[in-house]
Amino acid sequence: MAKFRVAGNTVINIDDFTGGARNLSSYIDTITPGLGKQQAVLDVTAFADSAERFIAGIEESQSWTVQGHFDDTASTGPDAVLAPLVGTSGTTQFNPVGTASGARQFQCEAICTFYRITGAVKERVSFEAGFQQDGTMTVGTN
Amino acid sequence: MGKFYSNALRLYWGGFNPGTATTSAALGLVSAVVDDTSWGDEAESFTPTLRQDTLTWAGIFDDGSDSMDAAATALLGSSTNNVLSFLVGTGTGSIAYAGTIIQTVVRAPVTFNELVRHEAEFQPDQPWDRGFSYGEATSITTATGSGTTGTIDNSAISTATAAWYLQVTTGSFGAGTAIVYLQAATTSDWIDIATAGGINARTSVRVLTTGSAGTIHRRTRMRVENDGTSITIAGVLSRSPSSPT
Numbered sequence: 001m002a003k004f005r006v007a008g009n010t011v012i013n014i015d016d017f018t019g020g021a022r023n024l025s026s027y028i029d030t031i032t033p034g035l036g037k038q039q040a041v042l043d044v045t046a047f048a049d050s051a052e053r054f055i056a057g058i059e060e061s062q063s064w065t066v067q068g069h070f071d072d073t074a075s076t077g078p079d080a081v082l083a084p085l086v087g088t089s090g091t092t093q094f095n096p097v098g099t100a101s102g103a104r105q106f107q108c109e110a111i112c113t114f115y116r117i118t119g120a121v122k123e124r125v126s127f128e129a130g131f132q133q134d135g136t137m138t139v140g141t142n
Numbered sequence: 143m144g145k146f147y148s149n150a151l152r153l154y155w156g157g158f159n160p161g162t163a164t165t166s167a168a169l170g171l172v173s174a175v176v177d178d179t180s181w182g183d184e185a186e187s188f189t190p191t192l193r194q195d196t197l198t199w200a201g202i203f204d205d206g207s208d209s210m211d212a213a214a215t216a217l218l219g220s221s222t223n224n225v226l227s228f229l230v231g232t233g234t235g236s237i238a239y240a241g242t243i244i245q246t247v248v249r250a251p252v253t254f255n256e257l258v259r260h261e262a263e264f265q266p267d268q269p270w271d272r273g274f275s276y277g278e279a280t281s282i283t284t285a286t287g288s289g290t291t292g293t294i295d296n297s298a299i300s301t302a303t304a305a306w307y308l309q310v311t312t313g314s315f316g317a318g319t320a321i322v323y324l325q326a327a328t329t330s331d332w333i334d335i336a337t338a339g340g341i342n343a344r345t346s347v348r349v350l351t352t353g354s355a356g357t358i359h360r361r362t363r364m365r366v367e368n369d370g371t372s373i374t375i376a377g378v379l380s381r382s383p384s385s386p387t
Contacts (some may be wrong), residue, residue, distance in 0.1 A: 019268055033344045035284065042268070056182065058185060058186060059184060060185075060186055061186035065171060070230060072236070073143055079272075080191075083171060083232055083272045086172065087173030087193060091233070111173070111190050113172070113173050114170055114173065115171045116168055116169065116172075116196075117169045117230065119168075120148060121148055122148065125145070125146040125148055127152060132175050133185075133188075134186075134189075135183075135184075136184055136185040
C-alpha cells in the first residue's frame with residue numbers, strides 16, 4: 001500500500017473548446033470539494049422495518065471548482081483554455097495519484113459554469129473555474 | 143507569458159482609471175445550467191442556458207478625478223459611455239477582457255480607526271469579450287486635420303470579425319473628433335472599416351468591425367480625425383477575439 005503527496009502526482013485534463021484535452025496540472029493547485037462519484041439514495045422505510053431502509057437512486061451530478069494562479073500562456077494556459085469553455089460541455093479527466101498504469105482515474109462530461117479572475121492587493125492574480133457533471137462518472141484506471 | 147502579481151491588473155471604466163485605489167476585483171464569466179434529467183437517464187443531466195457574467199470591485203475611497211467616486215458620479219446607472227476594460231498586464235498583447243456594463247451600487251463602508259473603504263457592484267449587459275490589449279498607454283498625436291497613427295498591429299494573421307474597445311482617459315479635443323479603425327492585407331492597402339465619433343476625454347467606445355470578405359486582417363491602425371485642433375489622446379485599446387491559436 002502506498003500514500004501519495006499531491007504535488008508532482010495529481011493530473012487533471014480538461015477539454016478545450018476544440019475538444020482537445022489540455023493538461024492544466026501546471027496551473028491548478030486546488031480542486032474543491034474534490035472529484036469522485038456520488039449516488040442518491042431513496043428512503044423506503046416501512047412500518048415493519050426496525051431500522052431505516054434505503055435503495056440506490058440515480059447517480060448524482062457533482063459540482064466542483066478548480067483554482068490556481070492566472071497564466072496568460074496562449075492555447076494551453078488556463079485563461080486560454082477555460083475562458084472560452086463557459087457554457088459548454090467537455091471531458092474532464094482527473095488522476096488523483098498520477099497516471100501510472102493501474103492508477104485511479106475519474107472521467108466525465110461536465111459543463112463549465114463559470115470562469116473567474118481575481119486580484120487582491122499583495123496577492124497573486126488567480127483564477128477559478130466551476131464545473132457541473134453532466135451524465136455518468138466513469139471510475140476506472142489508467 | 144506567465145504568472146502575475148496583482149499590481150499587473152488594470153481596470154478602466156468609461157474612460158476613468160480607478161485602479162490606483164483598488165484593493166480587490168473579480169471578473170467572472172458565468173453560465174446558468176438547467177436540470178434536464180429524464181426517466182431514461184442513469185445520471186443527472188444538465189444543459190447550459192444564459193450567460194450571467196459578473197464583476198465586483200473594492201478599494202479605498204479616493205476623491206481624485208480618476209477615482210471610482212468620480213466615475214460613479216458620472217456613470218452610476220448609465221447605459222452610455224459604459225465600456226469596462228479589465229487588463230492582466232500592461233504591455234502589448236496582454237490579456238484584456240472588455241464589455242459594456244452598468245454600475246448598480248456604490249457604497250462607502252466606514253469603520254472607526256480604519257480607512258474609508260469603497261465598494262461597487264456592476265451588472266454586465268453582454269458576455270465579457272476576451273481579447274488582447276495594445277498596451278496601457280496608446281498615444282495618438284495629430285496636427286490640424288486628419289492624422290494617421292503608426293501601425294498598431296502588423297501581423298499578417300487574419301481573423302473573422304472583431305470588437306474594439308477604446309478607453310480615452312485624457313487629451314484635448316475638437317468638437318468633431320472621431321476615431322477611425324483601418325485594416326490592411328499588406329502594408330500599403332489600408333482601408334477604413336469603422337468610425338467612432340464623439341470622442342472626448344473620459345470616453346469609452348465599443349466598435350464592431352467586419353471585413354468586406356467576412357474576415358478582418360490583423361494588420362490594423364487607428365486614425366484620429368479632428369476639426370482643426372491639434373489633439374493628443376492617451377488611453378487603452380483592446381481587441382477581441384484574442385490572438386488566433
